[in-house]
Amino acid sequence: MTHQLYTGAQAAEMATQWRRAHSAGAAAVTRLAICNWVARGHLHVAGLDEHGRPLYTLADIARAEKATRSRALRLAGIGTR
Template identity: 50%
Template structure:
């Protein structure tokens, strides 16, 4: 019998590490799900490690991935909208220096 009144025989239980491997994420992601309320600890094993039902882990993964896809789609939509607004503009962000191309050109003109 696990603490919290649950029984090992009732369901498949996963530790934090097993949950991370089960859904293909990092252990810190599982702790983040717990902290944010996406995943509830449903028991403790004999060593005091947190245990989760495998179904709860799958639901947390689905919820967070769905939300991430929604945010990514929103970001892509905003980026597409802003690029349509600036057609022909060469304001491409320089990843190495973090400045836009126009600013770099302006800086070089000012220094000449």
Template identity: 55%
Template sequence: MDTDLLTTAEAAAHATRARQWLSGGVAAVSPAAIRSWASRGYLPRAGLTETGRPLYRLVAVARAERVTRGRALRLVGIPEKGPFGLGGAAIPRSAQRKPESGTTIPDLSVGK
């Protein structure tokens, strides 16, 4: 099996790690959410397991998590606006710093 292919449970665990980092451990992604992303077209299936269950590419899971992140974080009380659009509470003040004069911050958003 290809190492970048994930089962539904593995995809949920991967997306949960990202969401919990951004939400301070509040938000999680369930396997049902992964199935919902797939049925809504956010997450394309990349293959099937030997038992016929869907597999997803790691990069596609990361993209789907990013696309669905805003609403999910709002549901747990974290505003969408803030540094890098992650929500004001997502990045602790101690980790935030202003760029040195003359430098620019690259736009790292996906899908633009």
């Protein structure tokens, strides 16, 4: 079974949409945050594109966003629901 893979920029865009749904539109996830999630073990590289850039699965992006959401919103001064 093949899964759709997403670039870091696409991952950041999707995670931003999810995070904003929990922060009344105030929080964003950057490409740097995606790199940090990988470095901290929250997000795993599922493959590489034709230029050797990392790709991620939707499920892994969602898990990483959820795992980091509370702390990120707290640091931004945004209460979670």
